[in-house]
Amino acid sequence: MGRVRVALGLASATVAVVLCVVLVDQYVLRAEWWQVRHTVTGEPVTPQREVGPPPGPLAVSWERTTRMRHGAVGGYDGVAYQVAQGQVVTASGHGLEVRDARTGGDRWSYRRSGWTLLGWTSTRSRIVAYFERNGDRSDRVLVAFDALSGGLLWRREGESPAAVSRTTLRWPAGSDIVLTTDGGHRTLFGVSAVTGNRMWRRALPRGCRLFEGGAHPSDGREDLAAFGMDCREGGRRDGRRRSRLLAVDPAKGTVRWDERLGSKESPEVAMLDGVTLVSDGTALRAFGEDGDQFGVWKGDGVCGDLMCPGVLTTGRLVVVYHPEGADGARMEAVDVPSGRVEWSRDVPPYAALAQAGGHVFALRPRLSEGLLPAGVDIVEPGDGRTTTAPAPFSMDPDLPGARPWLAAAGGMLYAAVPQAAPRPDGAARLLALRGGPTGTGPAELGGVPVAAWPDACSLLTETDLVAARMDGYKAVPSRASAGPVRLPRPVSCTYEPRGERGERGERRSGEDDGEESPKPGQPSVLKSSARPAGPAVRGLTVSVRWVAETGEAASRMLDALQATQAQARRRRDIGGDEAYEIGPTAGMIALRVGRYVVVVEANRPPGAAARIARSVAYRLHHPA
Template sequence: MGGRRFGGRRRAAVGVVCGVLAVAVCGVLVVRAVTRAEWWQVRHSVTAVPVAPLADVGPPPGPLATSWQRSAPVHRGPLAGYNSVAFEVAHGQAVLASGGGLDVRDARTGGERWSYRRMGWTMLGWAATGSRLVGYFERDGDRGERMMVGFDALSGAELWRQADETPASVARTTLRWPAGSDAVLTTSGDRRVLYGRSAANGARLWTQRLPAGCRLFEGAAHASDSVETTAVLALDCAKGPSRLIAVRPDTGAVRWTRPLESAEAPEVTVLDGVTLADDGTALRAYRENGHRLAEWGGENVCGDAICPAVVAGGRLVVAYRPNGARRGERRLEAVETASGQAAWRRDAPAYAALAAAGGRIYALRPRLSGALLPAGVDVVEPGDGGTRTVAAPFAMDPELDGARPWLAAAGGLLYAAVPTATPRPGGAARLVALRGGSAGPGPAELGGTPAADWPDACALLKRPDLLAARLDPGSARPGGDRIGEQKLPHPVSCTYEAPERDGLPDAPPLTVAPSGGPSEQPSGVPAAPRDSASPDRPGSTSPSASASGGGASGKKSPGRDGDRRTPEPGASGPGTDDDEWGARSLTVTVKWVAPTGQAASALMETLRAVQSQARRRTDIGGDEAYELGPTAGTIAVRVDRYIVVVTAARPPGAASRLARAAAVGLTGGAGRSPEPS
């Protein structure tokens, strides 16, 4: 009897154990087959369509037009600082790389070729060499689970995977890590050993132990770079300053090592036969054998990023900030790579990127000029530094996060990548492929628009408009502009000041005409609301709401529409001593005149895209208008092919009212151009 009870308990215990094991096995199978299965977390497309390589030539000097463009959103992953988007053009393909994965497109048309993404993973590095691409991924929330994946760059076919090592010195600004000669460079966990791994099959090719007491920098901005024959990495050494080490990617053989003069991580760029390193004390250029080629001293010689540089026609061309230069001063200098002698140098704008192709150098300038809206491209001759400037069909703000401005030229096209603030919240990088555009009747500096088409900024607002805003029509300060040798015949900007004492005659207040523009209010007719909030501004309130009752304090604002009281003797007028609003001024700027309204609309869209805050206004008039910035003090309005920006910070609503008046001035004075059929 007791034996049967004992046998029953044993069978029950065995059953429980078997049940537990079954549950555990099922859990493991679920984790392997479902939770971490490739079939649902990987999005991978491939292609069998061939693509032809691109010739080493860019567009000719002259007007530029957009051939195609794509936007790559910034991937806001769990690791701060690895939120960049980077690009490369090779083998007839354009590669867009971000934390979200790889997106490869036809470089001629922008059409999709192949892509790779892993849900729940972030791509923290990528390398390109020959016809191979390699991506490095880490699982979100678990940096111990990592994976390298090799791809055929033309088809997107997966070639290999490897899960043990990490990339050698990933550049946080581009997510690139060194590769060349069909090998990628990886490192050990303590970052004291360098490995070469085949980009074709993932096999380890060589091992190189780094100098004693030195290790690779981790998470540096741009402490490594490579070309096919040479990889250069910065070393963080326990004793003394940091060092550079140059190795052959195919064998790991050390080409040269050089000490730097700072312990900080340098910015490193490797070009064809030249290495540049900025360690915070100077920018130094080294030949392929490690001998110093040139040096530019100064703590801020490159600013916040590596100096743009290219090698063309046997010369190293570098854009840098001269030591002791004032803010905004830059210089472009060419150095003979054989002798180290300076061939030429000239003053230059703050170029954001350089590219070389077909015996020409292309330089991206964030602004065509100080007052105008578009970016610009300088086409530079490496022989003598001669430059031709052309307008780019987009606006840019190089200070935005998410993408370092980038430039490349191939196949008769010029590729430019610029950061944008949209889409919210992380922003994106816009890749634009530019081709040679049709030559217009005007100069290439103005996009083919004749200089005579530029309206006079001081003629857009009439005397009643200014008096209604309590501004002095006689205080107009015109501002001209020029691009290279091309000078605009009329002022592109006009600034008005309020008088120091309110001695201006009364003027009819501005109101909104049925067309959406301003009109003079007839005597005895109540004024319309001065600046109602745009219906496209969620959560916004009308700037006139607080003004109508004097705000929370209940005090009236002197000199505003609907408040025409005469100031008491000795009281300050609405000028520099305005009690409530302070000094008042207005600036009207003709930002651009495009060849067609369609081109102006496209440029207006790029202006909106680089603004962290841009709200569409439907009550301004014209063809489209945006309110820019956190307050209602800046309005950009487009009327056909004309783009004008009105800035008036005080009082609230002044910018909107005067932008309506400027829109009417453009409609009546500038005329409208016919669209091409």
């Protein structure tokens, strides 16, 4: 009898422990009350008109920075944005943040501690986010919200979104239906964005499955969703692999059209209003509403590593691509659906496009080679005429994380660019831009008169160069243009040993004949016999990267420059208003004096760039 009591006691203890573990897991470890940080709003928001800023200079209305989050799933660590219904949605691994599009003020947000957001989508007035528990990819949940208030609509565990993009974290939804898939990626489900219930099921064609990952393997709009499929022809295991594009009606799950593509790689898919763009590594193709192909641009590098930027406006598809065998980029306007090219011209390598109010806005990484700001072109879709303005920020489109992005609404332009700061993981910077003061100078220079730009070759005097042991050196100037505006004075000055250029048979860009004649305070060739001690400076270049309307605007530009650098250290011993040492060595100094931003580069000896930068700062503070 005693043994029975002991056995019953052990059994009871075991049951109690198991029950305790289950309860702890269910009501503590998985409990929403401690995992979730969720804010909502009752404040109304006014939708914005579909119009961008007028041509001319731009100013920052507000900006926000979102830090990168490197989660357990490689590749899904970007930051993505959407402007809709008077709000800006920011989606990152941290969760969702929704702000007022006009002011940047907080509206609502949602985060889950110990979880990472790996996807999101929106349809009509609903937003749905997909989270996975860190360290356990089998623990997943979809969470749906009212887009305006942030109020929770439903949660559904175990559901997987269909074909999440690694660059935008988006997956398709439309007509209040969210598209999901099974574990084998061979079936599509339509889930109600209102209730979370499954509304329909669609098996993919035999031998086909959704691409599990890709830069942008799918996309959608309210009335159509398109997916890249990895298919084996004939359904055989040993059959030839080939990608296909499947377009479905999100409301019913019916197949609208199905097209074969030209490679076996995951395609890049972009949906416009009535047009589907697909790039598969062999060509860029444009399909109409019914799946008819009306445009094709062939070449394995036609879109580079990312999707070709494209917008649809006034019945024209405006797209930017890289012609096969050419070095640059080209913009074309194609009539839909005839496929007739209405105009075509060479353009900079635009990082992003947006359209609003019958205008196309194009983000260029550089206003001009050698100048610091990015640029914004406003393109007339009818004939391709373009006006250019500097963007009040600098950018490096090759930085990882946020893909450059552009949107226009409410008389404003929204731009997101990647940055290296805060280090080491970096961040995405979102800027809301409005029309700025016109100034007295050209819009291409932000309203600053060309006469305000100093001569880069006058920023060092003979005394400065002799002190650097640069006797016998020659100043080689370079000039720059911003759109049709050509700056009359050199923006960059490189100092070379006399005869070096002649030996190489080179002529620097922008150099004019007769440039070697002496200038006041700065001869082109120095012949002083008074040699200071120490090694001569080598590889010296002084560049005026920007002249802003105000010191505050110049400070913002310098901050944007250092934020795009993997290594940047503040220097307080240069003598300017602000200065940064950039790069792994001390060979590059970026400084601001008033409204001037100047970069000094010197290969050797160590510390030479800082010494020269002090001289430049002094000359700008005390102009002759």
